[in-house]
Each structure stands twice: as C-alpha cells, then as structure tokens.
Amino acid sequence: MKRIGLFFGTFNPIHIGHLVLANHMVEFSDLDEVWFVITPQSPFKTNQSLLDNHHRYQMVYEALADYPKLKPSKIEFNLPQPNYTINTLTYLYEEYLGTHRFALIMGEDNLKSFHKWKNYEVILENHEIFVYPRISEGKTVSKLLDHPKIRQVDAPIMEISSSFIRREHGLGKNVRPLLPEKVWKYMDEMNFYRK
Template sequence: MNKKIGLYFGTFNPIHIGHLVIANHMVEFSDLDEVWFVVTPQSPFKTKKTLLDNHHRYQLVVEATQDYPKLKPSKIEFDLPQPNYTVTTLAYLQEKYDVDHDFCLIMGEDNLKGLHKWKNYEVILENHTIYVYPRISEGKVEHRFKDHGNIHHVTAPIMEISSTFIRAQHKLGKNVRPLLPESVWKYMDEMNFYR
C-alpha cells in the first residue's frame, strides 16, 4: 500500500507551535501517514532581510520535529532550480520516490482562494489531493474548488500565530518562548536570531 505524504510548504521563519499543531492534527486525524515540512528556499530574486538563511530555517524544522516520528523536515526544494513552482516539486518527488508514495498538499483555506493563480494548478488538482485547514480570512473560495473531489477540508484548530508576529515581538524584547517548540527557542536564542 502506498504511503500518503502530506507536503506542508513554508518559509518556516521560524517554525512555531501553530505549524506543529496543524501538521500533527493532519497526520493524526486524516488518512495521511506522514507530513513533510518542505522548507521553501530564499528566492534569489527577493532578498528579504528578515528571512533566515535556508540552512538555519531547515535546522529549526529539524529541531521542532525531532520528537514527532510522523513529522519530517524536507529541504527538497533547495536543490531545484529557482524560482521554483509547486507543480515542479511534485513532479520531482513523484519521480524520485516512484510509485510507493502518494504526495498530497496541505494548505490553509486562504491559500486555496488563490490556487487558480498557481502555475499549472489544474495538473496539481488532477493528480494530487489537497488537504485544507481552516484559517480566518477574507473573501470566498472559488466556486470551482468548492466541491472538488480532490479537495478535502479537515477540521483542524484555527491557529492565529504567525512567524511575522514572533519575529517582530522578539526584536522588541518580548517573551515569545511559549509560541515556539523548546528546542527551536534554544537554537534561536543561542544563534541570536531575529534580534
């Protein structure tokens, strides 16, 4: 039987407990066998000063997932040509892992609203299942995605924690430790990140 892998894409700058809660919920309360945190590399065309180096963000995900055997860090996109598109990553993974893995996408409801703007989104929808978790956001999901057979809505907790908020508050000297896995906090503090 094929292993069902949920791909959770993000910059994870830094990964926080909200990401872990969503990923763990997906793997425990859906038919996914594992969730891979796919760390998005820094675009060579966008140099965001607040974005940590690829290696450090990946290491933070390693730290965060070490006690969760069904949650895995992935730097698969680091080796793909940039700018990269999800459809390319999916094709690459399908080729690399052959037929014994089914790759699915995990996304917030807010991302589903913009799915029609993704490169070759029809190909993604035709060949992959998308697991959608609720987000508080404006606007409506496009009608064509409402009752699509490959889109599954999972009733996960609504997490209103953001990496942007964590970075900004940490820089101001606020205590953001409860919002991060302990190992992530330690690494971040030792390396003096986001100060």
C-alpha cells in the first residue's frame, strides 16, 4: 500500500521552503510520495492577492516537475465549498480504497489549533500526522504531541513565507532566489504580485 503525505496550502506562490520541507518528508520518513493539495479560492471570499486556482496549480506543477515523489493535486477544486480536511480525506479514502494510505503534514503552529478542526478526532483516529517544526511564539503545548498518531519530524526550519514574497516582489525587491526557477519564470512572465 502506497503511503501518501498530504501537504495542504494555497501555495500563493509555492517557494523553496515548501520544496525543502516536502522533499525532507519523502526522503527521511516512510512516506512514498507527498501530494501538494492546493486549497481552492473560496467562492465566499474575495482575496485580491490570491491567484486563480489554475495559476497556482500551474506554478506547483512547474515546481515539482523534476521531483518524481512530489505531486501536484487539485483534488479540492472539485469538492463542495467551503471545504474541510475531513471531507477531502473521506473522498481520498473512497477513491483509493485499499491502494493508498494518507497522512497529513502540518507545521507545529497548526497543531496548536488542530483541536478546533471539524471532526479532528476522526482524522486522528484514521490518519497519522507528520508535524514539522516552526519558529513561533512559545513552545507548542499540546496534549496531542504525545498522541500515538502524531509524528514529530526533525525537518529543516524554513522561515520563508508566500506573503513575504508577494509583498517584497510588489515593492520591486529581487525574490528570485526564494522560488524554484520555473516558478519565477512563470510568475515574472505573467506579471503576478506586482503593484
């Protein structure tokens, strides 16, 4: 059975921090692949800085082209909105019954609020969660840290954010080293995130 790590995000844009982290997960754990699950733009929110789904998918696709164990996924684009992780996991379970097992990948900052997620107990009961370190205010104090399904991974800490890239690129700063080369080219040609 194939073991898949699900890495959720808007990837607006995807950057080298995402790649380093996902590659670490797939090379230094028992995961066979990591799928980048691109969060769709909510029809209920209009976020000016969030690019259309297909542009973000294209950038993720370009970024992962040279990494056979890392895959782009637009699975959530076709699920009802607003979408909850439990719904995506249920869909994937039914779609890949008997052939794939799915785990979540999240930063320890997200683990702090995980108990507020819809049906979080069901997620924990059925899926492992790979938690990577983040620099954040205070240590993660969560009774979930000792849960048998929570696996803390000693991954590199990458404090690069998509919002930083968007903001600084908009101000004319050179953010090229923070992006995979193909993502930079696509972003530059399409004139994204410029004021």
